[in-house]
Structures are given as structure tokens and as C-alpha cells.
Amino acid sequence: MSAYTITYIKNENKKEKPDFDNLAFGKYFTDHMFILDYSEQKEWHNARIVPYKPLQLDPAAIVFHYGQTVFEGLKAYKTKSGDIQLFRPNKNMERLNRSNERMCIPEIDEEFAIEAIKNLVEIDKDWVPDAPGTSLYIRPFIISTEPYLGVSPSSTYQFIIILSPVGAYYEEGINPVRIAVENEFVRAVKGGTGEAKTAGNYASSLKAQEMVSNKGYAQVLWLDGIEKKYIEEVGSMNVFFVINDEVITPELNGSILNGVTRNSVITLLNHWNIPVKERKITMEEIYEYAQNGELKEAFGAGTAAVISPIGELSWNDKKIEINDGKTGKISFDLYETLTGIQYGRDEDIFDWIVKVKF
Amino acid sequence: MSAYTITYIKNENKKEKPDFDNLAFGKYFTDHMFILDYSEQKEWHNARIVPYKPLQLDPAAIVFHYGQTVFEGLKAYKTKSGDIQLFRPNKNMERLNRSNERMCIPEIDEEFAIEAIKNLVEIDKDWVPDAPGTSLYIRPFIISTEPYLGVSPSSTYQFIIILSPVGAYYEEGINPVRIAVENEFVRAVKGGTGEAKTAGNYASSLKAQEMVSNKGYAQVLWLDGIEKKYIEEVGSMNVFFVINDEVITPELNGSILNGVTRNSVITLLNHWNIPVKERKITMEEIYEYAQNGELKEAFGAGTAAVISPIGELSWNDKKIEINDGKTGKISFDLYETLTGIQYGRDEDIFDWIVKVKF
Structure with a gap:
């Protein structure tokens, strides 16, 4: 297991949930998000689950100019018995690190990243819809945050996980x-x-x-x-x-x-x-x-x-x-x-x- | 001339200027920035010059995930007589619109964008260095801001201009x-x-x-x-x-x-x-x-x-x-x-x- 610990700041102003029968894709976001910082001195540090809110980034942050960023997409599913489960999250985290390597972004601890996903989903478990075909979409992503206009890899990053309840892809059954x-x-x-x-x-x-x-x-x-x-x-x-x-x-x-x-x-x-x-x-x-x-x-x-x-x-x-x-x-x-x-x-x-x- | 008017909110807490003899490239930013918003209803609107400060963006903003963004780079130069001048800014703004077209970003008014640059540079004119080879780098850029995880063009954008005093590219004369x-x-x-x-x-x-x-x-x-x-x-x-x-x-x-x-x-x-x-x-x-x-x-x-x-x-x-x-x-x-x-x-x-x- 990883040595990181995750700080949790509860969202005391929970949002009103959207109509779970009309979720569509990627439009609504849950009450919390996960953030992990990177700096050259501390490497990955300060793991925290905090209320979902706007990110504050310098206008010169590398992500806005040179797109040094990677992401993943996976889902949490609710079973008939009320369990919540992930599908092959290790494959996503392996790929995230392969993407990191190509994009000159420091490697993340895959096992810890899965722990972070599980923690976050557990906290926002009321947001996992249970109608057929619906799920909770999980979007881990890393952005380069250093305010610098030179074309070179950032010295600081944020690894963020956000969650979005999504509707059934096929409203009337699988369809060509x-x-x-x-x-x-x-x-x-x-x-x-x-x-x-x-x-x-x-x-x-x-x-x-x-x-x-x-x-x-x-x-x-x-x-x-x-x-x-x-x-x-x-x-x-x-x-x-x-x-x-x-x-x-x-x-x-x-x-x-x-x-x-x-x-x-x-x-x-x-x-x-x-x-x-x-x-x-x-x-x-x-x-x-x-x-x-x-x-x-x-x-x-x-x-x-x-x-x-x-x-x-x-x-x-x-x-x-x-x-x-x-x-x-x-x-x-x-x-x-x-x-x-x-x-x-x-x-x-x-x-x-x-x-x-x- | 364009019909836009630019609101100006003065930065009352001006930064201490960096050592103009050790500027390097793209590390320091001036006291103000220009912002223009886009929405489908209002198109480009709310032109403003405001204190340079972090942008607040939803973690699901399209720019972080799908990189729908364009930018430009040009410079303001100080002449011996103290004038400040731009080099072919119309070419940069023409290219910005060609980039916009490729990236599915709405067209900007080129003439107005040049006015915005001139206004901003004038306000931050004390930041234009005057040692040989130094200049004020101008970075106009457009980011997609809609919080949406579907892969499609954003419905909202910000056109932002930031300024960075930069050192001489060649410290000891042009060099292969x-x-x-x-x-x-x-x-x-x-x-x-x-x-x-x-x-x-x-x-x-x-x-x-x-x-x-x-x-x-x-x-x-x-x-x-x-x-x-x-x-x-x-x-x-x-x-x-x-x-x-x-x-x-x-x-x-x-x-x-x-x-x-x-x-x-x-x-x-x-x-x-x-x-x-x-x-x-x-x-x-x-x-x-x-x-x-x-x-x-x-x-x-x-x-x-x-x-x-x-x-x-x-x-x-x-x-x-x-x-x-x-x-x-x-x-x-x-x-x-x-x-x-x-x-x-x-x-x-x-x-x-x-x-x-x-």
C-alpha cells in the first residue's frame, strides 16, 4: 500500500441532484473532487478530497498554452444488491502512466490512484445512479500548472479526479x-x-x-x-x-x-x-x-x-x-x-x- | 472601428518589478490582463482589462480535457525615443482566426483584438524593458471554458491577453x-x-x-x-x-x-x-x-x-x-x-x- 494519506474536507453545501432520468453524458458533477499536487521538491503530495469547486490557475499555466495534459475515463456501476463496483481500473491507471511517459509528466502511483478513486466514489456514493444503463463516470486527469511560456515540461502539476453521473448511452436499447x-x-x-x-x-x-x-x-x-x-x-x-x-x-x-x-x-x-x-x-x-x-x-x-x-x-x-x-x-x-x-x-x-x- | 468598449479595472496593488537585467523568457507577468468572454447567446462580449490574477475554471472545462485552445505570440518594442511599437500584429490576428477555424472556435474581430493589445500595453507601459534586445512579449490566447466531458466544441470561451517582459534572446550577440x-x-x-x-x-x-x-x-x-x-x-x-x-x-x-x-x-x-x-x-x-x-x-x-x-x-x-x-x-x-x-x-x-x- 501507498504511504500517502488523503485529507478530507466535507462539502457542507451539497448540490441539489439533477434528474437522474435525464442525465445525458458529462454534464453534472458530484459534491467532491480529489486533488494531488506535484512539485519538483515534494514530488506528488497533499492528497485531498475537497468540495467540487473551480480550479484557480495562473493565466500563464502551461496547460492553457501547450496542452501538457493527460486523462482517463472509467465508470462505477451500481449492482442490483446495491454494491458499487469499478471495471478494470488498473488498466486505466497503467495507461495513464504510459500517457504520462509520452507527455513528459511524472509517473503516478497506480495503486494509490485506484485507492483515491474508491475513496472519492464512496464519499459521493449517493451520486451513483441505479436505473438500467446509468453509471457514475470517473474522470482522472493531470494538468500542467507552472506559469511559464517557454515550451518545456511543467515543474508543477495537479492530478484531479472528478465524477459525473451519466445516463444510459442507449435510451431504447443498443442501436447501430x-x-x-x-x-x-x-x-x-x-x-x-x-x-x-x-x-x-x-x-x-x-x-x-x-x-x-x-x-x-x-x-x-x-x-x-x-x-x-x-x-x-x-x-x-x-x-x-x-x-x-x-x-x-x-x-x-x-x-x-x-x-x-x-x-x-x-x-x-x-x-x-x-x-x-x-x-x-x-x-x-x-x-x-x-x-x-x-x-x-x-x-x-x-x-x-x-x-x-x-x-x-x-x-x-x-x-x-x-x-x-x-x-x-x-x-x-x-x-x-x-x-x-x-x-x-x-x-x-x-x-x-x-x-x-x- | 469595432463597437466593443473595454472596461478597465485598475490594479491598485501593483507588483514589484523583476530585475530587468535578468528577465529570461516568459517568467514574469505584468499588472493587468485583457479578457473577452464568449457565449452562444451574447457571442464575444464583456471586454475588460483587469488586474492580472488566477483564472477560475470549472475542473470539467473542455480546455483541460480536450485541449480546444489557440494562441499567438508577438512583441512590443521600445525605441530609443521612448515610443512603444508592435511588429505586424495584423498577421498574428489573421493567423489566430485561421487557427480558430481549424479548432472550431468562433472568429474574433481582428481589428478590435489589436486595439485590445494596444490598450493593454499602454496601461502596462512601465513593463516594457528598454535594454538592447529586450521586449514585452504579448500572448493572446483563447480557451474553451464549458464544463462538459463530451468531445465537442465548447459553447463558451475566454479570449485573454497577458504580457511578459522578456530578456534578450542572445545575451552575447547572435550565436549559432x-x-x-x-x-x-x-x-x-x-x-x-x-x-x-x-x-x-x-x-x-x-x-x-x-x-x-x-x-x-x-x-x-x-x-x-x-x-x-x-x-x-x-x-x-x-x-x-x-x-x-x-x-x-x-x-x-x-x-x-x-x-x-x-x-x-x-x-x-x-x-x-x-x-x-x-x-x-x-x-x-x-x-x-x-x-x-x-x-x-x-x-x-x-x-x-x-x-x-x-x-x-x-x-x-x-x-x-x-x-x-x-x-x-x-x-x-x-x-x-x-x-x-x-x-x-x-x-x-x-x-x-x-x-x-x-
Whole structure:
């Protein structure tokens, strides 16, 4: 166990809770937040849970100018018996440290970070919604706080955790979306920051997303930044295709995010003896599979939606309809099993669940 | 003229000024800052100059998570006669709006932004240092402030201007630096955000910069993200090479910053009838020019250093010494002429100077 202790200052002016039937995503925040400071002298120090309130930052803080920041996203789920549980938080904290390494941010103590999450969730446990599909979204992030306009790593940081009760991603059951292949804009490239969960990747994606939204598509399918040929991600999710009886997904190459849901999907498919391959996949190839009737399903995988089936792919002037625009069996089974484990309906056979005690 | 009016709240607790002989870069900030708010209902509104103080931002503000932000950098110079003047601020504000367009941030009124800069500099005029080579660095920037964890453009922003007195870039006269060609990491790629002055590009550069610094190099020479073959930028500057009697610089391609100093260098070279070409340049080609004795000079061009001569280039296991590690004639003439115009020693023949009246 870590040597840190967490100071707790209770919020005596608790907020009125929002309507838990209309939460949407990432709009409401709980009564408390966790903060840990970093300075070169003291390293990570002053762990505290305090009332949720505005951060005070110098206008010259590096985060505003040079975006030296990383984040994570995971959820706490309420089970039928009233337990609150996390899904593979160790994977998120491992990735946070990989992102830190790429972004020149000092390493955090992963085990302690999980303790901090559990403590915070326990304190704000009344904010975990319990309607089907709802959860408490957990956002750990690190910002560079030194007031300095030189382009160099900050000497001070804050590691912060905030919590947001979120509604069901699918209000009327899991449902396929329309996706447009992006040929102009690029999310990331080898040698860049694509594998890190850092602000710039998301800032970079806004323009393409805005353009396809205006044309009625839900998300962008990103191609590689070098040849605009290989499939990388869909929106901010990893992507999978079912070709005949085999599942394929782009291999990790330095510009693709190493998703926790991606890893869980691969583990489940292996467990079910469904062949799954991580490899390079061209958009041309997917189009040909579709033409030949071999493309059976396609879906995105990420923390927010868990599984997001793709019903239609638009590529230049070509349209590919997938599984008649309906959710396929593998997509559905993955969704049901993953959410089953997350909400405690199904047995936790892979030891993925971490209980929040209270 | 713009319809905005600027409210002014005077700082009654002025700071003690730092030692103007030891300013370095971007460490000290003046007594006031400019802020302009944006909301969807009111658009840009509430222009104000207020005491420099911490910003209060919700921990869920989009800037901390998805880096939707842009910035600019320019300087105010004090002339011998005590005038304070800006160098081509219209170019910076034009570029700010181009960056805004790429990053889905609402357009600002360029003319008004220049008025805001002039107003702020006038109020903090005692902070403009007057020792040779010193200046007042001006940092306009826009941050996304909506507390929302969805990946989409913010509905609220703040446009902020802060000022920082900075020391002479060259303490002992203009001096060449050692540069390492970067083969692993990439700053930007076509279809990404390289042409925008946005946080993510700089965050992305930190790791490579840290690695070459540890090996004793001042900066990284960036190659293109696609073939790692074409030269793009040096550190956070544009780059120029003198080949025999001709000057060449990488052509703008969507991933290279459209520098104000770059544009000024090209204008001056044209005026001097020195041939200058914007074109694709491979690192291989520069190596061959060097081997043949045709590479006469190389230099970076940017607001901070104005001209930064390159004395040595390291590329894989090859070392290229340029002009015996000394500052070349074209580099020196450009530096003297640009700073001459900036500090009012030389005539402003291109109408580049904007005076701050007081």
C-alpha cells in the first residue's frame, strides 16, 4: 500500500441532484473532487478530497498554452444488491502512466490512484445512479500548472479526479449508427501522440466530427495519417469488424489508443473460441468484404458506449450497409456480457471487478 | 472601428518589478490582463482589462480535457525615443482566426483584438524593458471554458491577453546552435493541426525536445510525418537554408506553421534581390549540398529569437557543420534588419510597425 494519506474536507453545501432520468453524458458533477499536487521538491503530495469547486490557475499555466495534459475515463456501476463496483481500473491507471511517459509528466502511483478513486466514489456514493444503463463516470486527469511560456515540461502539476453521473448511452436499447470514413483530416500519426490519452488528439478531431455531424453521421472512421488507407479508430472508440466467422481489429501501432474495452472484447472473443485477429486493415478490403457479402458486423468499442454497432459506412461516394442496419449477434453478445459483468448480473470470471467498499 | 468598449479595472496593488537585467523568457507577468468572454447567446462580449490574477475554471472545462485552445505570440518594442511599437500584429490576428477555424472556435474581430493589445500595453507601459534586445512579449490566447466531458466544441470561451517582459534572446550577440534531426517523433502531419497555433502541437513536441536536450542539442529539426523525408520546422521556428546564392525554405503544406517572421524574411530577401524559393526540401538533399560545399548557411526564424543560426546539424550518425559553426552574412543581415525595424533603428519601409499611442 501507498504511504500517502488523503485529507478530507466535507462539502457542507451539497448540490441539489439533477434528474437522474435525464442525465445525458458529462454534464453534472458530484459534491467532491480529489486533488494531488506535484512539485519538483515534494514530488506528488497533499492528497485531498475537497468540495467540487473551480480550479484557480495562473493565466500563464502551461496547460492553457501547450496542452501538457493527460486523462482517463472509467465508470462505477451500481449492482442490483446495491454494491458499487469499478471495471478494470488498473488498466486505466497503467495507461495513464504510459500517457504520462509520452507527455513528459511524472509517473503516478497506480495503486494509490485506484485507492483515491474508491475513496472519492464512496464519499459521493449517493451520486451513483441505479436505473438500467446509468453509471457514475470517473474522470482522472493531470494538468500542467507552472506559469511559464517557454515550451518545456511543467515543474508543477495537479492530478484531479472528478465524477459525473451519466445516463444510459442507449435510451431504447443498443442501436447501430451511421459512420463516415474521413479522407481529409487525421486524428494522429505514428511518432505523434495517438497512443496517449492527451488533449491534443481530441482537439484535433473536433473539425472532422463537426463536418460529418452536419451531414447526418454519428461519427468519423479514422484512417492512418500516412497513407490514408488503413483503418485506425471510429470516433473516440476502437473498431472491430466481423468477417465471416472471424473478428478483426486494427493492431496497435503507436497511433491507435490501447482501449480497455478493446482488450476486454478480445479477451471475451478468445474465451468464446471466436477467432480474433489484430492486424492492419485497409478500407478497400472492408469494402470488398462488404461487396462479397463477407462483412457480417462492425462495431466500435469504448467506455462510454461499451459496444456501438455500425449500421452504415459511407466512403467517398460508396455506401456500405452492414447487417441490414441491425445489431449483429456478436456485437449484441459482447454488449450483454460486458455490461453483465460491469453491473454484476454476470459472474466476474476474469477478475475484472474492483468493489468500492462502504 | 469595432463597437466593443473595454472596461478597465485598475490594479491598485501593483507588483514589484523583476530585475530587468535578468528577465529570461516568459517568467514574469505584468499588472493587468485583457479578457473577452464568449457565449452562444451574447457571442464575444464583456471586454475588460483587469488586474492580472488566477483564472477560475470549472475542473470539467473542455480546455483541460480536450485541449480546444489557440494562441499567438508577438512583441512590443521600445525605441530609443521612448515610443512603444508592435511588429505586424495584423498577421498574428489573421493567423489566430485561421487557427480558430481549424479548432472550431468562433472568429474574433481582428481589428478590435489589436486595439485590445494596444490598450493593454499602454496601461502596462512601465513593463516594457528598454535594454538592447529586450521586449514585452504579448500572448493572446483563447480557451474553451464549458464544463462538459463530451468531445465537442465548447459553447463558451475566454479570449485573454497577458504580457511578459522578456530578456534578450542572445545575451552575447547572435550565436549559432546545434540541432538534431528527429527521426522517431513527429510534430504534425497533413490533415492534423500543424498549421494551427494550438496547444496539442506543442505538447506533442516536448518528448523529442527533452531527448535531444539530454544529448546537448538546442532543438529538434522536424521531418514530415508521412515519409520522414521532408524538412518541416526547427524547434518551434520555421527553417531556411542558403544554398550557394539562393535561399530555400519548406513550402507551406498544411502541417507547417505560417510564421510571421518567415513571411518577413521572404519579403526582405525579395527586396534585396536575393533569390528565395518555397519548396519541398529533403534532408538527404541538404546533406548532399553540405557534402558538396554548397550549403552556406541555415537558420530558424521566429518571434522569440527572430533569427537563430544553425551551426551544426546531426542526422543519424552524420554531422554537418555549417559555415564553420559561425553566423553567416545573410542570417546576420536579416537579424540586424528585422530587429532594426522592430526597435525603430531602421526605416519601416514595409509598413510593418504599429505604434502604441500614449
